Amino acid sequence: MTGQPPSHAGSGRAQSNVVGVALLLGITVVSLGVLTASIGLAVDAGTGAADAARVGDDVDDALRPVEVTGEHVGTVRATDGQLRTVARDLRVLNESGTVARLEADALVYETDGHRVAFLAGGVVRGEGSGARLVTEPPVVASPDGEVLVVGVATLGADRRTVSFAGEPVRLRTNVTHDRRTLGAGTYRVAIETETPAAWRSYFRDLGATVTDRDLDGDGVDSVVATFPNERTAYLVVHALHLEVGNG
Incomplete structure (x- = not known):
């Protein structure tokens, strides 16, 4: 047989x-x-969003400039991120120029692309065009155009950064209040902020026209709200005297 x-x-x-x-x-x-x-x-992303929501609620509860007088202690909880204080000014201007300049400062929380900021009594969540006020500042303009009340919370805190590492951050305040009449005139309110969209929307809802301008050349624009009509203005300062610490 032949082999194959x-x-x-x-x-x-x-x-x-x-x-x-x-x-x-x-x-x-x-x-x-x-x-x-x-x-x-x-x-x-879900953890960051949950932390931002929790921090917004905690800051709103801990820093209550209008409701509290005297000492108050609150806590802020998050799994990650940093809480820091940054320099921010609020100005009140009339037809003659600046009638009041306040070092309001801001308390800012950031983590994983999420941001919460307490500024001048308002709490802003988010960044860019998506930023929104979840707690409104104590600035009120009467619908009849006769009165403007500029309430502003000032932190009075040292510049510092605190990281979350399993322990809550304590916010201790000793709140005092001061009220003064600014008189009749046409007024503008200017607030330095890195989330201008939220503030523009708020001031427009109060009937103001809004522009952005760097008033002091520090690279941070102010949202400038111009209120129509001559009106009597009042400035109410809620000084928090904030101390930020771990534990």
Whole structure:
């Protein structure tokens, strides 16, 4: 019997099957890696959003400039992020120029692309065009155009940054109030902020026209709200004398 040469077809198919399985396994591993990374990012984003919501509520509860007089202690809780104080000014101007300039300052929380800021008595959550006031500042303009009350909370705190590391951050305040009449005139209110969209919307709802301007050349624009008509203005300063600390 004449011998037949050995056939390699079977071994070739076997090798192809092995390569195919290896490629399939590789694709599956990569896909699982991408899925795991996506889930991780989603969890981080969810945690950041939850922290920002919690911090907004805690800050609103701890810093109550209009309601509280004297000593008050509140706490802010978050799983991650930093809480810091930054310099911010609020100005009241009339037709003659600046009649009051206050170092309001801001308390800012940031984590994973989320931001919360307490400024002048208002609490802003978010950044850019998505920023919104979740607690309105104590600035009130009467619908009849006769009265403007500019309430402003000043922190009076040292510049510092506190990181969250499993312990709550304590906010201790000793609140005092001062009220003075500014007299009749046409008034503008200017507030330095890195979230102008939220403040523009608020002042427009009060009937003011709004522009942005860097009034002192420090690189931070102020939202300038011009109120129509001559009116009597009052300035009410709620000085918080804030102390920020861990534990």
